[in-house]
Amino acid sequence: MQAADTPQRSYETPVPSGMNAAGLRRDARLERLKLFGLSSPALLLVLVILVIPVGWLFYVSFIGANGQFSLENYERMITRKSYARIFVTTFQVSLLTTGLCILIGYPLAYFLSQLPSRLASLCLITVLLPFWTSLLVRTYAWLVLLQKRGLVNDWGISLGLWEEPIKMVHNMTGTLIGMVHIMLPFLILPLYSTMKSINRDYMNAAANLGASPRRAFWNVFFPLSTPGLFAGSLMVFILCLGFFVTPAVLGGGRVIMVSMQIVSNIELFVNWGAASALGVVLLVLTMAILWIASRFLRLDQIAGGGH
Amino acid sequence: MWQAAGPATGKEKDRVLSTANTQALPISVSHVTKTYGAVHALDDVSLEIESGEFLTLLGPSGSGKTTLLMVLAGFTRPDHGSLKFGDREVIRTPPHLRDVGMTFQSYALFPHMSVAGNVGYPLRLRNVPKAEIAERVAGALETVQLGGFGERRIDQLSGGQRQRVAVARAIVFEPRILLMDEPLSALDKKLRDQMQIELRSLHEKLGMTTVYVTHDQREALTMSDRIAVVNHGRIMQLATPRDLYEKPANRFVADFIGDSTFLPVTRRGQQIVFEDQPLNHAAPAPEAPSLLLMARPERIHLLTGTPQERMNTFEAVAQQVIYQGDSYLLNAQLHNGEIMSLRGAVRQGTVDGLPSEGDRIRLGLAPEDTVIIDGRES
Numbered sequence: 290m291q292a293a294d295t296p297q298r299s300y301e302t303p304v305p306s307g308m309n310a311a312g313l314r315r316d317a318r319l320e321r322l323k324l325f326g327l328s329s330p331a332l333l334l335v336l337v338i339l340v341i342p343v344g345w346l347f348y349v350s351f352i353g354a355n356g357q358f359s360l361e362n363y364e365r366m367i368t369r370k371s372y373a374r375i376f377v378t379t380f381q382v383s384l385l386t387t388g389l390c391i392l393i394g395y396p397l398a399y400f401l402s403q404l405p406s407r408l409a410s411l412c413l414i415t416v417l418l419p420f421w422t423s424l425l426v427r428t429y430a431w432l433v434l435l436q437k438r439g440l441v442n443d444w445g446i447s448l449g450l451w452e453e454p455i456k457m458v459h460n461m462t463g464t465l466i467g468m469v470h471i472m473l474p475f476l477i478l479p480l481y482s483t484m485k486s487i488n489r490d491y492m493n494a495a496a497n498l499g500a501s502p503r504r505a506f507w508n509v510f511f512p513l514s515t516p517g518l519f520a521g522s523l524m525v526f527i528l529c530l531g532f533f534v535t536p537a538v539l540g541g542g543r544v545i546m547v548s549m550q551i552v553s554n555i556e557l558f559v560n561w562g563a564a565s566a567l568g569v570v571l572l573v574l575t576m577a578i579l580w581i582a583s584r585f586l587r588l589d590q591i592a593g594g595g596h
Numbered sequence: 597m598w599q600a601a602g603p604a605t606g607k608e609k610d611r612v613l614s615t616a617n618t619q620a621l622p623i624s625v626s627h628v629t630k631t632y633g634a635v636h637a638l639d640d641v642s643l644e645i646e647s648g649e650f651l652t653l654l655g656p657s658g659s660g661k662t663t664l665l666m667v668l669a670g671f672t673r674p675d676h677g678s679l680k681f682g683d684r685e686v687i688r689t690p691p692h693l694r695d696v697g698m699t700f701q702s703y704a705l706f707p708h709m710s711v712a713g714n715v716g717y718p719l720r721l722r723n724v725p726k727a728e729i730a731e732r733v734a735g736a737l738e739t740v741q742l743g744g745f746g747e748r749r750i751d752q753l754s755g756g757q758r759q760r761v762a763v764a765r766a767i768v769f770e771p772r773i774l775l776m777d778e779p780l781s782a783l784d785k786k787l788r789d790q791m792q793i794e795l796r797s798l799h800e801k802l803g804m805t806t807v808y809v810t811h812d813q814r815e816a817l818t819m820s821d822r823i824a825v826v827n828h829g830r831i832m833q834l835a836t837p838r839d840l841y842e843k844p845a846n847r848f849v850a851d852f853i854g855d856s857t858f859l860p861v862t863r864r865g866q867q868i869v870f871e872d873q874p875l876n877h878a879a880p881a882p883e884a885p886s887l888l889l890m891a892r893p894e895r896i897h898l899l900t901g902t903p904q905e906r907m908n909t910f911e912a913v914a915q916q917v918i919y920q921g922d923s924y925l926l927n928a929q930l931h932n933g934e935i936m937s938l939r940g941a942v943r944q945g946t947v948d949g950l951p952s953e954g955d956r957i958r959l960g961l962a963p964e965d966t967v968i969i970d971g972r973e974s
């Protein structure tokens with residue numbers, strides 16, 4: 290009340306003066322400092338385990354075979370056909386996996402979101418269950434199931450569904466089956482939580498205005514679920530880009546992705562420069578995709594409004 | 597399919613929104629029951645709503661108002677019962693074929709559509725030509741005084757504006773029945789008072805049968821042709837606002853609507869007595885095992901001279917005076933310990949002249965205001 294009476298009081302005044310102003314300012318500064326103090330361990334950690342290694346990665350990628358600065362690691366990627374094929378394969382596998390995840394995950398998430406919440410959390414646990422077992426175990430389990438004399442072929446043949454054993458591993462099919470299985474939860478979780486947050490009133494309102502259940506879904510539910518779909522798909526796609534274990538085991542060397550080329554550059558050719566350059570390109574590509582997507586997401590938020 | 601649901605759809609291009617809807621439908625609810633586990637959300641509800649009537653469901657939170665509205669709209673499937681719009685039995689008709697307009701408590705405006713997109717949605721569903729949609733959307737927005745707001749996004753609107761858009765969307769396809777679930781509860785008081793008048797005049801203009809839900813008794817009294825007071829999934833009383841206030845059917849209704857003092861009274865022969873004091877009352881007392889005298893605070897007089905003939909008088913001791921701006925409330929203790937409240941208009945000097953705490957006073961109640969009610973809660 291006192292301050293309002295002083296004529297000097299104005300929002301433009303650079304340094305407010307008056308009762309307790311200096312003390313209050315000090316308090317504000319102290320608070321900011323405390324906040325910084327609290328986050329400093331995390332900042333330090335990020336510096337040590339992220340910024341320094343990535344910087345090192347960049348540095349190494351510009352070192353040629355003779356130990357001098359050189360662009361040969363990047364030139365090789367452009368000139369050699371095999372590298373182009375690897376990048377194409379990587380994108381192909383990632384896109385297909387993402388697409389299959391959407392096809393399987395969207396209906397599943399929708400189903401879960403419509404269940405009463407107790408049943409839904411039970412079902413969600415079964416979706417998450419695979420997270421609790423090791424990636425390697427799950428991947429080898431698929432190998433056992435899908436191989437030539439594996440369970441799936443045995444049953445298929447004994448039930449008379451097909452005659453000859455079908456080749457389901459050590460190729461694209463096996464890679465995709467394994468990848469989709471591993472990636473599905475990453476799609477379902479954000480999608481489920483978005484769907485869960487869509488107020489039932491929206492669907493009721495659509496029905497009340499005359500929309501059949503199918504039209505209400507496409508006109509109202511689906512558009513409102515796209516932020517979750519987008520976030521989940523992006524997550525899956527980006528994880529796929531750098532994925533190693535599953536394509537390595539189930540692809541049987543026929544599906545070569547960037548991550549696998551990195552490994553062979555190191556293990557076979559002991560060429561850290563080449564491996565680093567691949568890593569840098571993968572990183573830059575991922576960042577670019579994230580950047581483009583974030584623009585989309587923001588646009589989407591503006592268009593979607595409110596939520 | 598829409599023709600079957602009602603002719604008041606896009607087919608008739610010459611219909612203008614502002615003309616009174618002569619085809620409002622009566623609603624007949626009979627023996628509708630809905631239980632959730634042990635809870636009777638609706639307990640054998642029967643209700644006849646006249647064509648073009650503004651009927652309000654009034655009751656405390658959890659009394660079953662929304663459930664009844666949801667049954668009318670088709671979102672809740674009752675255990676049994678019948679529901680007719682006009683002659684048509686609709687209890688098993690899915691919501692999208694019922695052709696009733698509804699506003700939701702949450703407004704439920706689609707956030708991914710503009711204002712015009714929202715309001716035009718029911719018309720697009722009915723395959724109304726584009727040009728006509730634009731025209732009718734503009735008309736509906738005009739009706740709710742939001743002309744020119746069509747391109748706005750929903751999140752750019754204030755609460756009152758959202759409320760209006762919700763109403764525009766619910767009336768644009770000219771339904772013959774309009775349901776509203778606590779449409780004004782999220783608005784501040786000023787806006788609420790204004791919207792009450794607006795919604796009421798909109799109803800006058802469009803004439804559709806309207807079922808309005810609120811827990812605010814003043815709102816119900818202001819707006820309704822008739823009010824159904826609901827409690828525990830049952831209709832306690834269905835009456836005009838005036839009858840409801842003046843002749844409540846039981847203690848629950850009397851308590852829920854307006855303020856009142858209740859005094860236990862008994863029947864002695866032909867007379868109703870309070871503490872051996874025979875009471876003069878204009879309306880006959882109901883036949884009930886327990887009776888109460890209901891005294892509205894604004895109908896009680898503070899007596900100074902000799903009272904009018906036949907006026908019931910009560911000796912009391914004044915307690916505190918509560919100043920409320922436009923009126924004051926004087927609490928007084930009767931000799932049996934009951935507190936009687938008296939409300940008076942504040943004029944220059946009245947508050948200063950009031951008795952102070954501990955003063956012996958006399959309160960008067962005219963026979964017309966001496967209402968004997970059924971003392972049971974329901």
Ligand SMILES: Nc1ncnc2c1ncn2[C@@H]1O[C@H](COP(=O)(O)OP(=O)(O)O)[C@@H](O)[C@H]1O
Nearest residue numbers: 632635637655656657658659660661662663664
């Ligand atoms: N979907 C539901 N599941 C369980 N109980 C419900 C459900 N809907 C309403 N109820 C119960 O039915 C009663 C009436 O609810 P409602 O119609 O929402 O009341 P109101 O709208 O008058 O506040 C309440 O006791 C509420 O808990």
Ligand SMILES: [Mg+2]
Nearest residue numbers: 658661662663
């Ligand atoms: Mg309610």
